[in-house]
Amino acid sequence: MKNKTFYYENYSDDFAVTKDLHSDLVDDKYKYESKNPFYHIFAFIIYQIIVKPLAWLILKVWFRYKIKNKKVLKKCRNIGYFIYGNHTNYLPDAFTPNIIKFRKNYIIVNSQTTSIKGIRLLVKALGATPLGDTYQAKKNLFRFMKGRIEKKQSITIYPEAHIWPYYTSIRPFDSVNIKYQVLLNSPCFTLSYCYSKRKFIKRPKLTVYVDGPFYPNNELGSKERLEELTNTIYNTIKERTNMCSTYSVNTFIKKDDENETRK
Numbered sequence: 001m002k003n004k005t006f007y008y009e010n011y012s013d014d015f016a017v018t019k020d021l022h023s024d025l026v027d028d029k030y031k032y033e034s035k036n037p038f039y040h041i042f043a044f045i046i047y048q049i050i051v052k053p054l055a056w057l058i059l060k061v062w063f064r065y066k067i068k069n070k071k072v073l074k075k076c077r078n079i080g081y082f083i084y085g086n087h088t089n090y091l092p093d094a095f096t097p098n099i100i101k102f103r104k105n106y107i108i109v110n111s112q113t114t115s116i117k118g119i120r121l122l123v124k125a126l127g128a129t130p131l132g133d134t135y136q137a138k139k140n141l142f143r144f145m146k147g148r149i150e151k152k153q154s155i156t157i158y159p160e161a162h163i164w165p166y167y168t169s170i171r172p173f174d175s176v177n178i179k180y181q182v183l184l185n186s187p188c189f190t191l192s193y194c195y196s197k198r199k200f201i202k203r204p205k206l207t208v209y210v211d212g213p214f215y216p217n218n219e220l221g222s223k224e225r226l227e228e229l230t231n232t233i234y235n236t237i238k239e240r241t242n243m244c245s246t247y248s249v250n251t252f253i254k255k256d257d258e259n260e261t262r263k
Contacts, residue, residue: 001203005251006164011171016090018023023114025086028136032129032144043125045224047104051126055095063092063206064198070210073189078151081213082181084233085191086170086173086241087158089206096191096208097156098127106148107156131153142180149186156191159233166195166204167252168245170237175230187213190233192240197247209240 006015009104034040059065083097083105097105106127112128114123132138150157159177160170181188189212195204214232216225 002262003249003251004165005253007111007255012161015165015233016163023110023112025199026111026114026130026131026133028134028140030130030132030137032140035148039125042121045208046122046125047098047127048102050242051095052098054247056099057092058250059092059095059099059206064126065092066205066207067096067100068207070145071080072210072212073101076187076189076213078152079154079187079243081154081186082188083154083156083191084157084178084188084237085156086167086193086237087160088167088193088195089165090163092206092208093158093163094126096193097154100210101154103153105154105156106145108158110161112194142183145180146184154207155180164252166248166250168195168248169241170234173234175226178230178233182216182222182229185216185218187215188229188233189213190236190240192237192244194245195249196245202249204249207244209244211236212242 004124021037056065085093085096087093089131094107097107106129109128111130111131112135113118113128116123127143131139145155157177157180159173161177163175164171189210190208192211194207194209196207198205203253214236216229218225
């Protein structure tokens with residue numbers, strides 16, 4: 001693989017290949033949950049029998065993939081929870097939350113992901129869940145998330161929002177991404193995607209660290225509770241990546257710094 005240099009204006013810049021795809025409006029009519037039994041059979045076969053084993057094999061061969069500290073998930077084996085991670089790759093970010101547990105995981109995505117013609121049903125069956133664009137759609141999404149937690153399933157959110165390929169730290173993110181967990185008073189875990197150098201191949205080795213569980217502090221007011229949990233999640237991932245992500249294949253330069261260098 002080739003080294004790439006990315007120039008960014010701010011931490012919300014999007015370098016994903018899907019950024020320019022058409023995006024359908026997720027409005028009041030969008031159905032977050034299907035009542036069709038044939039869809040659920042299809043989703044189970046695709047998710048558990050085909051995609052999970054195939055994804056594990058691809059990640060193992062392509063990235064020499066390892067998951068560390070997965071045992072902490074046992075502390076919440078009988079309840080639903082949220083998962084947060086740094087957003088640095090396509091396949092690992094999409095499939096790691098599915099691989100680390102048996103019960104189904106749902107990933108909150110932008111509407112572009114579920115708007116791709118020909119595979120909309122497939123990505124939905126794999127757990128892709130788009131953010132709502134209208135007030136009622138947002139209420140429907142929250143109701144859906146509440147139902148997943150009650151069914152002891154997990155919901156993954158990448159609070160950085162956009163993929164920065166092979167980025168070796170974590171970008172600042174807003175507490176709005178953590179509000180669902182606080183409202184549902186649920187625990188969460190973090191996934192820290194860390195890269196290290198391999199001997200003969202330029203593509204880095206990927207190690208994913210699981211940490212948690214972390215709970216909202218109900219002794220605090222709602223605003224302070226949200227802020228404290230956000231800081232805990234952010235600092236946990238940051239400490240892991242600072243310590244364990246030791247190899248960069250891409251370079252990220254702020255445009256202001258680029259201009260200063262050229263003067």
